[in-house]
Amino acid sequence: DQQVKQNSPSLSVQEGRISILNCDYTNSMFDYFLWYKKYPAEGPTFLISISSIKDKNEDGRFTVFLNKSAKHLSLHIVPSQPGDSAVYFCAARVPNTGNQFYFGTGTSLTVIP
Amino acid sequence: DAGITQSPRHKVTETGTPVTLRCHQTENHRYMYWYRQDPGHGLRLIHYSYGVKDTDKGEVSDGYSVSRSKTEDFLLTLESATSSQTSVYFCAISESTGNSPLHFGNGTRLTVT
Numbered sequence: 001d002q003q004v005k006q007n008s009p010s011l012s013v014q015e016g017r018i019s020i021l022n023c024d025y026t027n028s029m030f031d032y033f034l035w036y037k038k039y040p041a042e043g044p045t046f047l048i049s050i051s052s053i054k055d056k057n058e059d060g061r062f063t064v065f066l067n068k069s070a071k072h073l074s075l076h077i078v079p080s081q082p083g084d085s086a087v088y089f090c091a092a093r094v095p096n097t098g099n100q101f102y103f104g105t106g107t108s109l110t111v112i113p
Numbered sequence: 114d115a116g117i118t119q120s121p122r123h124k125v126t127e128t129g130t131p132v133t134l135r136c137h138q139t140e141n142h143r144y145m146y147w148y149r150q151d152p153g154h155g156l157r158l159i160h161y162s163y164g165v166k167d168t169d170k171g172e173v174s175d176g177y178s179v180s181r182s183k184t185e186d187f188l189l190t191l192e193s194a195t196s197s198q199t200s201v202y203f204c205a206i207s208e209s210t211g212n213s214p215l216h217f218g219n220g221t222r223l224t225v226t
Contacts, residue, residue: 004155043218043219049212089156098144098163099144099207099213100158100171103155106155
């Protein structure tokens, strides 16, 4: 059973606008969350993280929001650029498991110039 | 970029043959992981290691074994490959089990015919 879900397989956004990628999870014990970006034929690249004790973390154009009561995570990219076109994965960790993460199925983002 | 090298990058093998995939890191990180990526499933953990000769099973470990005789190398073996093991395999490393993200290699595409 998928503990981390990305319900939108794809998303298209105009260059310069905001991209919002969503992730839902079922396990309230998850304590650390990650977002990755993946280009074809490459490995996932770490983007940004958030601990369960926070509700927001920013790094440049990327902001991650965590809503623990809703078990919902989102990644905002502002402004979106064509180079952001990739597949984005969210991941969540159960504590005390050797840093094991559960991943979502990914959302393919296309930024239209 | 994290110094992670996966070999081979591509492999085609026949059902029933043994296959070994190699992951080599130059970061001296303690934790290493093997994930597989399949459409509709995201990335799923196969096995992980928390030190030399210390390994444990992940979510989808059946049909796979691992070994770690040196800090820098983590091997994944399919004792008798099956078509269901056709996938893209990613190695990841992590510095610690604190709030430390995973860093991935570029993957091995394995096809079992």
